[in-house]
Amino acid sequence: MTGLPASPEAPGSPEAPGPPANGAVEEPRRRLHPLSPVLHGAKSIAVVVAALSWQTLSQVGLERFALVVAVLALGVVVFSLINWLTTGYHVVGRELRISDGLLWRRNRAIPLERLQAVELRRPLLAQLTGLAELRLEVVGGxxxxxxxxxxxxxxxxxxxxxxxxxxxxxPSVELRPDAGPQVAAPSLEQPLLRVSNRDLVISQLLTPQAFLLPVGVAFVVMQFVIEAQWSFIGIASTVTAMAGVLLQPARRILQDWDFRLARDPGGRLVVRFGLLETRSQVVPLHRVQSVGITWPLLWRAQKWLHLRLDIAGYAGEPGSDSKRSDRLLPVGDVTTARQLVWDVLPGVDLLTLATSPPPARARWLHPFALRYLGAGLTPEVFVSRWGLLTREMSVVPYARLQSVRVVQGPLQRLLGLATVYADTAGGRSGQARDRDLAEAWALAEQLALRARHARATFSQP
Structure with a gap:
């Protein structure tokens, strides 16, 4: 393993709350909107009602069921109100301080130099009440x-x-303590892209789940015709299975609906998307760790692809193994993707990213996909590609490399091969798979040297 100097964005632990630094005047603590307890309570009440099954309703009757729900709703609202009364936030120097809790008080200080992105979310209830939720993504979170x-x-x-x-x-945004969080109205943004909702829907119909759905429907119809009868359990199971198949494409359509990209006057990327829950994310481009490009099998007939950003510290969706909040292009053509990659990584042309394949003996490990493996070095980035049915490419700027690893498995040792991993703080790695051992060490050395040079250049004023 070849170590690299620590990145200025390397994860660090939050500082404990203390006195304002550099003589900064501490502004008054502010509360959330007064309707916050209502919205939190509404979500909790919906969960409670869903937990009380129809069987409970039939056993206790409608009046008792309504009474139980009312008592639980009152308790939820009171708890949410107490939580609102004990929660506050304020900005002190270059820290955001948040305090909450009644019996167990919790005070958090978030150093703003660790801030990676700030997202403004508006779930359906928030849209109806004119409110929004602010989410902070920090390094190492x-x-x-x-x-x-x-x-x-x-x-x-x-x-x-x-x-x-x-x-x-x-420094120009340092406000007086009595000025509140208001700032001057933002200048006009420069629009970069708006994804067609029609293309978004078609792209999700060209997924394995949606593509195989007619086959499942035909099978169900055939079974019904052959058996000439169908039980309620069979119908319910079939409907549930079909809904599960369509759930992921439908979720992606709702999430990426009306997808727009823009650049604000500060050069940051502004991403907006969503139907039932609208989201607006601002990403400083110098926080981007890498760009990923994917060509799904069923999209290639349309010459479509999608792009994603890897952002250090971005937590993504709870309960999901994929980061759905870092998309750069949900669906688009090569021309659009080429322009976006150039905007995010200036000087990087998607159509000129050349790679070289592994040696021929790597075919023992990849009998069908060897021709789709490759890696290459350009003046600005490390490029790697892989995949047979779904083809992928990773583009990693040298300045974002955290470490370089050379790894050999048992079969690789027999064949004299090794894989080079270029790790970033974004959680994904660029990979040069199954290279000749001497080439792998030379590649790792080149990556380390270029990363040091890029960091030295990047840190200069």
């Missing part, structure tokens, strides 16, 4: 740090701009 739910849309957007500006060490 395994989950969203200190979500602020809920604020008015104006206050949430203003606080987001202030936090991002402070994270970028912009």
């Amino acid at each position: 395994s989950k969203t740090e200190a979500p602020l739910a809920y604020l008015t849309v104006r206050d949430a957007a203003a606080l987001r701009e202030r936090l991002l500006a402070l994270a970028g060490r912009t």
